[in-house]
Each structure stands twice: as C-alpha cells, then as structure tokens.
Amino acid sequence: MSAGFYYGTEVFLNGLMTGVLYSLVALGFVLIFKSSGIFNYAQGVMALFAALTLVGLQDGQVPFAHLINSIFGTQVHHFGWHLPALLAILLTAGVMVILAIVVERYILRHLVNQPDIILFMATIGLAYFMEGFGDLMWGSEIKKLDVGIPQGGNLWIEENTAFLGGDDFYGFYLDSLDIVAAVFAGLLVLSLVLFSQYTKTGRALRAVADDHQAALSVGISLRFIWVVVWSIAGFIALVAGIMWGSKSGVQFSLSLIALKALPVLMLGGFTSIPGAIVGGLIIGVGEKMFEFLIGAPFLGGATENWFAYMLALVFLVFRPQGLFGDKIIERV
Amino acid sequence: MKFTKLAAAAVAAVITAAPVMADLVVPSLSYRTGPYAAGGIPFADGYADYLTLINERDGGVGGEKITMPECETGYNTEKGVECYEATKGEGALVYEPLSTGITYQLIPKATADDIPVHTLGYGRTSAKNGDVFSHVFNYPANYWDGASGMINYLLETNNNDINGKTIALVYHNSAFGKEPIRTLEELGKKHGFKLTLLPVDHPGQEQKSQWLQIRREKPDYVLMWGWGVMNQVAVQEAANVRFPMENFIGIWWSGADHDVLPAGAAADGYKAVTFHGVGSDFPVYDDIQKYVVDAGKAAGSGDTVGSVLYNRGLYAAMLAVEAIKDAQAATGKSDITAGDLRDAMEGLEITEARMESLGLGGFGPEFKVTCENHGGDGLVGVAQWDATAKTWSLISDFKPTDGEVIDALIKEDSEAYAKENNIESRCN
Numbered sequence: 203m204s205a206g207f208y209y210g211t212e213v214f215l216n217g218l219m220t221g222v223l224y225s226l227v228a229l230g231f232v233l234i235f236k237s238s239g240i241f242n243y244a245q246g247v248m249a250l251f252a253a254l255t256l257v258g259l260q261d262g263q264v265p266f267a268h269l270i271n272s273i274f275g276t277q278v279h280h281f282g283w284h285l286p287a288l289l290a291i292l293l294t295a296g297v298m299v300i301l302a303i304v305v306e307r308y309i310l311r312h313l314v315n316q317p318d319i320i321l322f323m324a325t326i327g328l329a330y331f332m333e334g335f336g337d338l339m340w341g342s343e344i345k346k347l348d349v350g351i352p353q354g355g356n357l358w359i360e361e362n363t364a365f366l367g368g369d370d371f372y373g374f375y376l377d378s379l380d381i382v383a384a385v386f387a388g389l390l391v392l393s394l395v396l397f398s399q400y401t402k403t404g405r406a407l408r409a410v411a412d413d414h415q416a417a418l419s420v421g422i423s424l425r426f427i428w429v430v431v432w433s434i435a436g437f438i439a440l441v442a443g444i445m446w447g448s449k450s451g452v453q454f455s456l457s458l459i460a461l462k463a464l465p466v467l468m469l470g471g472f473t474s475i476p477g478a479i480v481g482g483l484i485i486g487v488g489e490k491m492f493e494f495l496i497g498a499p500f501l502g503g504a505t506e507n508w509f510a511y512m513l514a515l516v517f518l519v520f521r522p523q524g525l526f527g528d529k530i531i532e533r534v
Numbered sequence: 535m536k537f538t539k540l541a542a543a544a545v546a547a548v549i550t551a552a553p554v555m556a557d558l559v560v561p562s563l564s565y566r567t568g569p570y571a572a573g574g575i576p577f578a579d580g581y582a583d584y585l586t587l588i589n590e591r592d593g594g595v596g597g598e599k600i601t602m603p604e605c606e607t608g609y610n611t612e613k614g615v616e617c618y619e620a621t622k623g624e625g626a627l628v629y630e631p632l633s634t635g636i637t638y639q640l641i642p643k644a645t646a647d648d649i650p651v652h653t654l655g656y657g658r659t660s661a662k663n664g665d666v667f668s669h670v671f672n673y674p675a676n677y678w679d680g681a682s683g684m685i686n687y688l689l690e691t692n693n694n695d696i697n698g699k700t701i702a703l704v705y706h707n708s709a710f711g712k713e714p715i716r717t718l719e720e721l722g723k724k725h726g727f728k729l730t731l732l733p734v735d736h737p738g739q740e741q742k743s744q745w746l747q748i749r750r751e752k753p754d755y756v757l758m759w760g761w762g763v764m765n766q767v768a769v770q771e772a773a774n775v776r777f778p779m780e781n782f783i784g785i786w787w788s789g790a791d792h793d794v795l796p797a798g799a800a801a802d803g804y805k806a807v808t809f810h811g812v813g814s815d816f817p818v819y820d821d822i823q824k825y826v827v828d829a830g831k832a833a834g835s836g837d838t839v840g841s842v843l844y845n846r847g848l849y850a851a852m853l854a855v856e857a858i859k860d861a862q863a864a865t866g867k868s869d870i871t872a873g874d875l876r877d878a879m880e881g882l883e884i885t886e887a888r889m890e891s892l893g894l895g896g897f898g899p900e901f902k903v904t905c906e907n908h909g910g911d912g913l914v915g916v917a918q919w920d921a922t923a924k925t926w927s928l929i930s931d932f933k934p935t936d937g938e939v940i941d942a943l944i945k946e947d948s949e950a951y952a953k954e955n956n957i958e959s960r961c962n
Contacts, residue, residue: 212746220742279835337571342566342567342571342575343572343575344572344792344795346798372749375746375775377742377774446739449767450739450763450770451795453569458737490742490743494743494746502731503733503743503744504734
C-alpha cells in the first residue's frame with residue numbers, strides 16, 4: 203500500500219475522533235429535546251459556562267471579582283488555592299445541577315403548555331444571559347484548562363505504525379486528547395443507557411420522552427424529570443467544555459461549538475442518542491475525507507463547515523426525521 | 535422634608551460633578567464582549583489608559599481635556615457603523631475602528647464627514663495611498679508590510695536564499711485572512727519559494743485537516759494570519775504535530791500573550807511580526823502606574839498593562855495625541871476640528887527623539903506621513919515567545935519591507951478603487 207492510502211486512513215481515523223467530539227455536543231441537545239421537545243439553543247453556552255466554572259474553581263478565582271473590586275475598591279482576584287481536577291469537576295457538576303434547578307424553577311415552570319417556539323426563544327434568552335453572567339462571574343480573558351488530559355500526537359501509535367507505508371509515511375497521527383475524549387464519550391453513552399434502562403428515574407425519563415400526558419397520569423413529576431435531564435445535559439456540556447477547552451483554552455468562542463452539533467442533529471435525528479453518536483461520526487469522517495480528497499486538492503480548502511451541512515441536507519431529503527429520529531405522523 | 539433635602543443635594547452633586555463639555559473627543563470603538571473580547575479588552579484598556587494619563591498628568595492636550603466616549607462593537611461590522619453614527623455628532627476627532635470590516639464601511643462615510651480614520655496595522659492596505667484615501671491612515675505598517683516582513687526575516691535567517699523552500703500560510707478564511715496572499719505570491723515569484731494556502735473557516739476551533747496536511751507535507755515554515763480562537767488552536771495543533779515552533783511565524787494579530795499562554799511550554803519559540811515594542815520596560819509605564827493604575831483610574835483591572843495588545847492600544851492613543859498636538863501647533867488653537875486633525879495626520883513625523891521625550895524610546899519605528907503616503911515607512915520587527923518567562927522579546931530591529939513589490943500592489947488596488955469611485959488625484 204502507498205503512503206497516500208495510509209494518510210487517507212489517518213484522515214479517516216481523525217475524522218472519527220473529531221466526530222466523537224461533535225457527538226458530545228449533540229448529545230446534550232438530544233437529551234433535552236427528547237424529554238421536553240425543547241431545542242436548547244443554550245447548549246453551547248452551557249459548555250462554555252461549565253468550562254469557565256471549572257477553571258475558576260480549580261484556580262481559586264474569586265467569582266465576580268471585577269464587579270466586587272469596582273464597587274468596593276478592593277483588589278481581590280484569587281482565594282489562593284488550586285483544587286485537584288477531580289474535585290473541581292465534581293463541584294462544577296454540582297453547579298450545573300443548580301443551574302438545572304434554576305432553569306426549571308424560573309423558566310420552564312412558567313412556560314408549560316406554551317408552543318415549542320416560545321420555549322426555543324426562552325433558551326435563546328438563556329444563552330445570552332448565561333454568556334453575560336459567565337463573563338461577569340469569571341471574566342473574559344482566555345484561561346488555560348488543565349485537568350491532566352494528555353495532548354499531542356500519540357507517540358506509541360506513531361512509532362508502531364510508521365513501518366506500514368515506507369519512508370514517506372510517518373505513522374498514524376492520533377491526538378491523545380481525542381482518544382481520551384472517545385473513551386469518555388463511550389463511557390458516557392454506556393452510563394446513559396444503563397441509567398435509562400435500569401433505574402427508576404431513568405425509566406421515568408423514558409416515559410416522559412415517550413408521552414408527557416401518559417407519564418403525568420401515572421404520577422411522574424415532569425418538573426423533577428426536567429431538572430434531571432437539564433442536569434445530565436449540563437454534565438455532558440461540562441465534558442464537551444473540557445475536551446474543547448483543553449484544545450483552545452477556555453474562551454467565549456467555545457459557545458460556537460454548538461454550530462458543529464447542528465448538522466449532526468439533522469443527520470442523526472433530534473430524538474436519538476445513538477443517532478447523535480452515529481451522526482457525529484458520519485459528519486466527522488465525511489467532512490475530513492471530503493477535505494482530504496476533494497476540498498484541499500481541487501477547491502482551495504476550508505470545505506468542512508459547508509460540507510457538514512450539505513451532507514446533513516442530503517440525508518434529510520431521504521430521511522426527513524434523520525437517521526434514527528422518530529417518524530412524525532400527524533392525523534389530519 | 536429630609537428626603538427632599540437629600541434629593542436636592544444629590545441633584546446638585548450631579549450637576550456640579552458633570553464634566554464640562556470637552557473639546558477633544560476621541561471615541562473608542564471597542565469590543566469587550568463576545569468571542570473576540572480577549573483581544574479587544576487589552577487594546578481598549580491601553581487606548582483609554584494613555585488618554586487618561588494625558589488628562590491626569592498633563593491636564594489634557596494644549597489645555598483641552600480629552601473625553602473618550604466608548605462604544606461596544608462586539609467586533610461586529612453593523613454595530614461598529616452604528617457606533618460611528620452614534621458618536622460622530624459629539625465632535626469626534628478621529629476613529630480607531632479596530633476591525634477591518636468596520637474600516638471598509640467607514641472609509642466612504644468618514645471621508646464624507648471629514649473625519650480621519652486611523653487603522654493601526656489593519657484595515658484596507660491600499661489606503662496607504664493617501665492620494666486616493668484622503669481620510670484613512672494606516673501608519674506605521676500594514677498587512678502587506680507584515681507579509682513582506684515575515685519573508686525578509688526568513689531571508690535574513692537563510693543567508694538571503696529561500697529558493698526552493700516551502701512555506702504554508704494558515705489563514706482565517708475571510709477578507710482579513712486573505713490579505714497577504716497576493717503579496718506572498720508575488721514574493722514567492724521573486725524569491726523562488728513555494729506557497730501552500732491552508733484556509734481555516736471561522737471561528738477556527740477545528741483545524742485538524744490543516745495540521746494533518748502540514749504534518750504530511752512538512753513545509754519549511756508556517757505563516758499564520760489568524761485572530762481569535764484560531765490563534766490558540768493553531769499554536770496548540772502545531773505543538774501537537776510537533777512542528778518546530780521557531781519556524782512558525784504569525785502576523786501581529788496572532789502574536790498576543792493569550793495566543794500562546796493556553797499551549798503552555800509547547801508554545802516556546804513561536805514568533806510573530808510586530809511594529810511596536812514589547813513589555814513595559816519604558817518610562818511611560820511608570821507614569822501609567824502612578825497617574826492611572828494607582829489612582830484607580832485604569833480602564834481595566836491593571837493586569838494587562840504591558841501585554842502586547844495593551845501596548846498596541848497605548849501606541850494608537852499616543853499617535854492620536856501626537857497628531858492632535860501637531861494640529862494645535864499648526865492652527866494655533868487648542869479646540870481643533872476633525873479636519874484640522876486630518877491635515878496634521880498627513881504631516882505627522884515620529885522620530886526617535888520624539889518617542890524618547892514621550893517615555894517611549896525604542897518602542898516603535900520612526901516614520902513620516904505625507905499626502906501620498908498615509909502608511910508611513912512600513913518598518914517591521916520580529917518578536918519571539920519565551921514560555922518559561924512568559925514574555926515576548928524583540929529578536930529583530932524594525933526593518934524596511936519590500937517596497938518594490940508592495941508599492942506596485944498598493945498602486946494597482948488603490949487606482950482601481952479610485953476609478954470605481956471617481957476619485958481624483960489631490961496630492962499634486
């Protein structure tokens with residue numbers, strides 16, 4: 203085999219890894235949409251807010267320091283501690299649960315039975331609020347996120363695959379961070395499946411997802427389920443924020459990763475967890491292979507953004523509900 | 535009764551504390567929110583702090599205090615134009631839009647309103663031709679100077695021979711990112727290097743394809759034209775694929791502290807071209823500390839003083855103040871108009887002695903502006919990042935760029951603009 207073939211394989215593998223990162227973002231959307239019919243526009247900002255909170259807690263940053271200093275003329279910035287990564291992650295997960303409670307208490311509860319578009323608009327408002335709140339709370343500067351995940355090309359894989367393609371092949375490049383992300387995404391999906399299949403709350407969650415009215419009639423608290431679902435989505439946002447934030451530092455453009463989830467959702471379906479995973483992988487591989495084979499050599503490059511949406515569009519023509527989405531049949 | 539007295543006292547306090555309408559209005563179109571805030575904040579702070587210093591230390595310019603209405607653009611062109619429209623009526627003397635997109639929109643508007651626009655190291659490069667762009671100034675250097683400065687540095691470090699070398703340009707896939715392509719192509723023909731173009735779509739969070747290609751093709755050098763998150767991701771990806779950081783050179787908008795800090799030690803050795811000094815080892819910073827930061831009048835928390843983009847903001851404000859001084863001297867009045875300032879900007883001369891007197895000796899290159907040349911002399915230096923000390927150091931003096939190539943391109947582009955807009959020559 204030529205080096206070109208192996209480099210193509212390398213692009214394919216990296217597409218899979220990138221797809222996993224897309225899936226992580228898409229999963230949060232799917233969970234909320236499935237349980238409440240809300241397209242949560244704020245999911246990307248939740249990833250940003252979670253990552254900001256994680257770095258802030260880990261580095262002992264004083265929340266609202268700029269505000270406090272400008273009001274009281276003080277010079278407080280840090281508490282002086284540096285928390286272990288695991289503890290900071292657990293505390294951040296706790297903050298995301300509190301956020302879920304607040305969202306349910308002050309937004310969702312007041313919008314029960316409102317049309318979907320109203321709920322969607324509410325999440326747009328939530329996104330802008332959280333972005334500003336995060337800015338006020340933790341500041342706008344770019345923060346280095348270090349929770350101990352290795353980064354860079356995995357040397358072991360490179361060295362042990364270099365022999366495959368002769369002198370022109372340098373071994374497969376796989377980013378250690380992407381490998382860790384893939385493992386975590388797998389564990390996350392497995393945990394979600396086990397949770398929804400084998401726990402009482404999980405079964406209640408599935409019941410709400412299937413039919414709100416029926417779930418209510420058997421005594422399932424819709425409000426409690428919403429808190430659970432938004433908490434899980436918050437935790438997924440935290441994982442996505444960690445993975446993406448480790449690459450670029452934690453900064454406000456992190457919220458734009460939501461754009462990467464949209465074609466995944468269109469392709470995989472808004473109501474399917476396996477759809478989010480498979481959709482992410484297809485988009486990741488599709489855009490990377492297209493760029494490698496056609497985009498860079500013939501079209502001048504930078505084809506990935508539009509190709510992802512075009513690919514999703516093509517799928518929609520044949521399966522409007524997405525690959526795994528529920529088929530919507532409405533009686534006239 | 536007590537409440538009425540308190541209310542009256544409060545109103546009186548507000549009235550007496552209200553500032554006297556200042557004559558020197560220098561608006562700041564800043565962006566402190568949104569995805570690009572990390573870059574916008576230190577620049578805006580540096581700009582504001584220098585103007586505050588002039589007010590606090592010198593009592594303003596020529597006895598006139600400066601006011602700086604600040605307007606948030608969010609790095610959004612439409613909002614930037616709104617900010618211009620909202621502030622120009624306050625008697626604005628000069629605009630520093632801090633965005634190439636906003637600059638393009640303001641060129642015809644500001645020209646019609648007779649208000650000068652200064653675009654420090656950004657904006658429309660061919661605006662250097664003052665014969666066509668009467669109200670736009672892009673001194674001391676422009677994008678094409680940046681591209682040429684990069685190639686000059688490579689020539690210098692390769693015994694003046696880069697024939698056969700391969701150079702990849704990783705650029706933001708926008709009008710800003712595409713600016714250097716034509717120049718680099720021309721320089722490629724002249725010096726014999728092969729240029730590979732690697733566009734990165736906005737915002738630049740995902741660059742795996744580009745860096746896998748760099749890993750496969752192993753170019754000798756990588757140049758970067760990025761802004762925002764694209765910079766941090768590119769530096770990290772370069773480290774990931776183990777591209778030699780000393781062979782990676784960014785434009786000045788890819789050479790801030792926050793561009794390299796997230797990558798930690800892996801960013802050590804990364805370079806960026808620049809047209810101004812680095813750090814805070816200049817006498818003016820002692821005054822900034824004394825009159826602005828310690829006095830509690832800093833625009834920010836004071837922790838960005840001396841950072842790359844703070845310095846750039848300060849430099850832009852300093853150039854505005856110097857032009858105001860020249861305008862006052864030329865007209866013999868302290869309350870100058872925007873038109874007076876435009877005329878003064880057209881004759882601005884920054885010498886080392888002048889910089890020295892401002893406490894900024896060696897901070898920037900010497901240059902002279904004329905009617906035909908609104909871009910100065912285009913001198914460019916190179917700075918390198920030390921990840922251990924977390925500091926930038928200048929590793930090259932401010933040196934001339936390739937006028938032979940750049941001037942021809944500027945002439946071509948500006949003449950096309952003049953023809954399109956029926957602009958007649960005015961400098962002869």
